[in-house]
Amino acid sequence: MSKEITPRAQDYSQWYNDLVIKGSLADYSAVRGCMVIKPYGFALWENMRDVLDKMFKDTGHQNAYFPLFIPKSLFEAEEKNAEGFAKECAVVTHYRLKTDPNNKGKLIVDPEAKLEEELVVRPTSEAIIWNTYKGWIQSYRDLPILVNQWANVVRWEMRTRLFLRTAEFLWQEGHTAHATKEEAVIETKKMLEVYADFVENWMALPVIKGVKTANERFAGAEDTYCIEAMMQDGKALQAGTSHFLGQNFAKAFDVKFSDKNNNLEYVWATSWGVSTRLIGALVMAHSDDQGLVLPPKIAPLQVVIVPIFKGDEQKAAIDAKVTVMMAELKALGVSVKYDDSDNARPGWKFAEHEMKGVPVRIAIGARDLEQNIVEVARRDTKEKANASIDGIGLHVKHLLDEIQQNIFNRAKAFRDDHITEANNWEEFVELLDNKTGFISAHWDGTPETEDKIKEQTKATIRCIPLDNKQEAGTCILSGNPSTQRVLFARAY
RNA sequence: CGGGAAGUGGCGCAGGCCGGUAGCGCAUCUGGUUUGGGACCAGGGGGUCGCAGGUUCGAAUCCUGUCUUCCCGACCA
Numbered sequence: 295m296s297k298e299i300t301p302r303a304q305d306y307s308q309w310y311n312d313l314v315i316k317g318s319l320a321d322y323s324a325v326r327g328c329m330v331i332k333p334y335g336f337a338l339w340e341n342m343r344d345v346l347d348k349m350f351k352d353t354g355h356q357n358a359y360f361p362l363f364i365p366k367s368l369f370e371a372e373e374k375n376a377e378g379f380a381k382e383c384a385v386v387t388h389y390r391l392k393t394d395p396n397n398k399g400k401l402i403v404d405p406e407a408k409l410e411e412e413l414v415v416r417p418t419s420e421a422i423i424w425n426t427y428k429g430w431i432q433s434y435r436d437l438p439i440l441v442n443q444w445a446n447v448v449r450w451e452m453r454t455r456l457f458l459r460t461a462e463f464l465w466q467e468g469h470t471a472h473a474t475k476e477e478a479v480i481e482t483k484k485m486l487e488v489y490a491d492f493v494e495n496w497m498a499l500p501v502i503k504g505v506k507t508a509n510e511r512f513a514g515a516e517d518t519y520c521i522e523a524m525m526q527d528g529k530a531l532q533a534g535t536s537h538f539l540g541q542n543f544a545k546a547f548d549v550k551f552s553d554k555n556n557n558l559e560y561v562w563a564t565s566w567g568v569s570t571r572l573i574g575a576l577v578m579a580h581s582d583d584q585g586l587v588l589p590p591k592i593a594p595l596q597v598v599i600v601p602i603f604k605g606d607e608q609k610a611a612i613d614a615k616v617t618v619m620m621a622e623l624k625a626l627g628v629s630v631k632y633d634d635s636d637n638a639r640p641g642w643k644f645a646e647h648e649m650k651g652v653p654v655r656i657a658i659g660a661r662d663l664e665q666n667i668v669e670v671a672r673r674d675t676k677e678k679a680n681a682s683i684d685g686i687g688l689h690v691k692h693l694l695d696e697i698q699q700n701i702f703n704r705a706k707a708f709r710d711d712h713i714t715e716a717n718n719w720e721e722f723v724e725l726l727d728n729k730t731g732f733i734s735a736h737w738d739g740t741p742e743t744e745d746k747i748k749e750q751t752k753a754t755i756r757c758i759p760l761d762n763k764q765e766a767g768t769c770i771l772s773g774n775p776s777t778q779r780v781l782f783a784r785a786y
Numbered sequence: 787c788g789g790g791a792a793g794u795g796g797c798g799c800a801g802g803c804c805g806g807u808a809g810c811g812c813a814u815c816u817g818g819u820u821u822g823g824g825a826c827c828a829g830g831g832g833g834u835c836g837c838a839g840g841u842u843c844g845a846a847u848c849c850u851g852u853c854u855u856c857c858c859g860a861c862c863a
Contacts, residue, residue: 305857307857308856308857311856322854323854324853324854325854326854326855381862382861382862447863451861451863452787452861453859453860453861453862459862463863512863531863532863535863567863569863601821602822604820604821636821638821638824639821639823640822640824641822641823642823643824645823659822660822662822669822786863
């Protein structure tokens with residue numbers, strides 16, 4: 295099997311596909327736009343999910359599960375939300391197949407089994423959840439409701455890409471209900487912070503926290519907060535969103551509560567989500583031409599040990615040492631695998647584990663045993679160094695921390711180096727054409743201007759950064775006055 | 787959905803124009819030698835050529851339809 299990866303410089307898209315497939319994260323399937331997540335990729339997702347799930351629970355949320363199908367009449371209740379997703383909904387219209395009388399052994403949809411009402415396969419769950427919340431909420435004492443769901447959703451995209459945009463994807467969606475606007479806004483921002491914390495400190499991916507413009511806002515939201523990450527080709531990738539939904543869904547589904555003064559009020563809402571798309575972000579942000587580079591804190595496997603030996607005697611001596619090292623590493627909470635399979639030679643194993651992004655590789659051979667050392671190779675820099683077997687556990691544990699930090703620093707340095715200010719239209723266009731990355735520029739605040747810029751350059755406003763510096767300026771396109779810079783980029 | 791490319795043993799490809807019953811490399815299996823950056827020798831197994839029709843004595847090859855994938859757009863997390 296060819297294991298060569300297309301170099302980034304040659305074809306960035308192909309490089310990405312190669313990483314996902316040859317790194318054993320996922321595979322194409324027989325289903326249009328849908329991928330198979332392979333065990334290694336799913337282990338990565340499980341690690342991410344577990345950390346996030348704990349963070350949600352630590353902030354007071356509980357998990358629940360709502361139906362995959364949403365009756366069309368419920369789905370259309372919140373008009374903007376429905377409109378926003380209408381173009382990409384899969385719809386169930388029948389509930390039965392039957393054998394084809396004209397074609398033996400084949401099945402056809404039974405025309406007599408047409409549903410009274412079509413079912414929309416959820417592209418997001420606000421509708422079914424708010425329809426449910428109506429029954430849960432009568433009094434201010436029932437609030438807040440802090441619920442999260444881990445689920446799959448379907449969005450029938452025109453063009454799909456592994457992890458970045460698939461017709462079906464896995465995600466979590468938090469849906470909360472509150473008595474006051476203030477509380478809902480606080481919740482929205484809190485969850486944005488949780489996402490930023492997770493993506494930066496676990497995935498080692500620096501993000502910019504911000505607010506979306508009206509054009510880029512979630513359908514049905516009053517405000518969409520987001521974290522934006524930069525990929526190695528300079529394009530932006532929305533890594534997570536947290537929406538303040540106002541009372542839109544409460545009004546659409548008639549969810550009211552009695553407050554302390556016995557006034558009937560509409561409930562305030564938020565929703566927030568991250569998806570398997572984060573895996574795509576991870577791959578594109580850190581990896582290189584040799585394969586994946588995974589942050590130790592969420593890597594399915596942190597350390598691999600490769601023996602190098604001639605004959606059974608040497609193997610036995612190495613095995614004995616490795617057993618001790620493995621115990622030491624495991625006691626420190628490090629995940630480690632001893633790759634002593636006999637069907638591949640060391641060089642092949644080295645390449646294979648680099649491809650899969652295992653953060654640390656330990657090689658141990660007969661001549662190392664004599665000196666009581668091993669060769670420790672780190673994936674992020676590909677540096678190799680000898681280390682004493684005594685105290686190897688702590689040494690590796692510290693190295694994993696260092697790798698985690700280094701991957702983050704590297705990504706952050708790249709990102710900071712690729713955010714450039716543009717002060718007029720010529721500079722803006724020049725930067726887009728000649729330097730990849732984000733552009734910080736003044737904008738007059740109107741959707742019309744934003745649309746025109748998108749039309750002419752394919753660049754969109756990724757966000758208005760939170761805590762943005764206020765400064766007087768003029769819009770790069772219209773020349774109208776502006777009070778702050780916003781971030782533009784071409785995006786995934 | 788528009789433009790381009792592609793689908794042939796597990797993977798990567800050749801063959802196709804000019805129809806005659808499928809080949810190469812890697813992987814795999816057996817035996818042996820090997821093992822400090824993707825080993826070598828010898829022998830073996832595995833494919834109704836994406837799917838469905840059609841033309842023909844005969845189709846991987848020609849025709850029609852269809853599905854899927856990749857790249858570039860429009861749409862989007």
